[in-house]
Amino acid sequence: MVHFLEVPVDGLSSAAPAVVVDRRIRHGTPAFRRTNLALFSSGFATFGLLYCVQPLMPALSHGFEVNAASSSLALSLTTGVLAVAMLFAGAISDAFGRKPVMLASLLGSSALVLLSAMAPTWGSFLVLRALLGITLAGLPAVAMTYVSEEIHGDSLGFAMGLYIGGNAIGGMGGRLIAGFAADHASWRVAVAIIGALGLIAFALVARGLPASAYFEKRRANPRELLASFGSLWRDKGLPWLFVIGFLLMGAFVTIYNYVAFRLLAPPFSLSQSHVGAIFMVYVIGVGSSAWMGSIAGKLGRGRVLWTTFIITFAGVAMTASSSIWVIVAGIAMVTFGFFGGHSIASGWVGKRASFARAHASSFYLFSYYMGSSIAGSAGGLAWVHAGWDGVVVYVSFLVAVGLAIALKLRKLAPLTAA
16 A cells, blocks of 8 residues: 655655555564464464363263263353354454453453363253353454454465464364373363463463554444344355355364264273374374465465365265274374365455454354354264264265365355455
């Protein structure tokens, strides 16, 4: 953007161009490193606090005397409430600022997870997990908006990939720590440890995340909020990207929700620690999100997104094997495809929705977490009625629909990609 300044010359006035320098945070600077450490920590906390219950579902099922499908409520209830709450997170951050909302979210979420470790009944445990969905809402959508606003366009894909990589490490670390702690102590100790790690992440974000420089405070207006959400559906690509988020998360969370039940039972009969260790493949998501995000930035998001569904489909098929090593390799491929696809889709949403970026991020994540809640719970029915073969068929259907949409977006990309 170029502005013209009035410069006096010999008593007259003439127009001289003055270039406005874009001071957004760029790759290779100290500010970029501090920002990404803070965002990585927030991503770690988000997935750690949210998904620590996933490997504990068999223990929760036994401890509270509920069946496998009911135990999935520990996660699906949280993600369902989270999905709805995130529709309003963007508007709240518009009024109060990105960093303050992220900090309040981290602190409140960590406290609720610590309290859930002491829940005396299944009902009270679920109430605390539902409240967690409300407090966590201030992290994912707002963090994505912060990245879109404060990071220079040349570094956006890489920064978004690193943030989602923090999600991957948080998901892996939360599951791994919870699995080992449950084996050597109890599920309550496992959950308490994750809550304490959330408090550490709060301190890192409070200290390291720069205050917003490009944030413009706006008062929340219900009519404007509805109008902004309505405008998203007039875009040719955004609604399909929202569906992509639903399908990606639905497929991914179904595999991770019920694979523990399969591997703890004969013929595998693994321990809780061994099942938790399998979730170390989550680290693949760190490389996948950053690498695929970077490639998509160079080649075009539409040209790369569909390949992540092919990878995911191959991984799902491999989990049908009777070999533990093939199953683990399949889970790794599902993880790679999921994080790569999520990185591309979420970054694409931020670029396309320049007119309502915070609301677009909120709605993408609404769809994403509704995928976890609705599709993840439906996957439980597939497990209960048809075992792992039923899960494979169900998830394969979700991936096939996602692939069809990604190919549709590939055709639109030359005309509308940003």
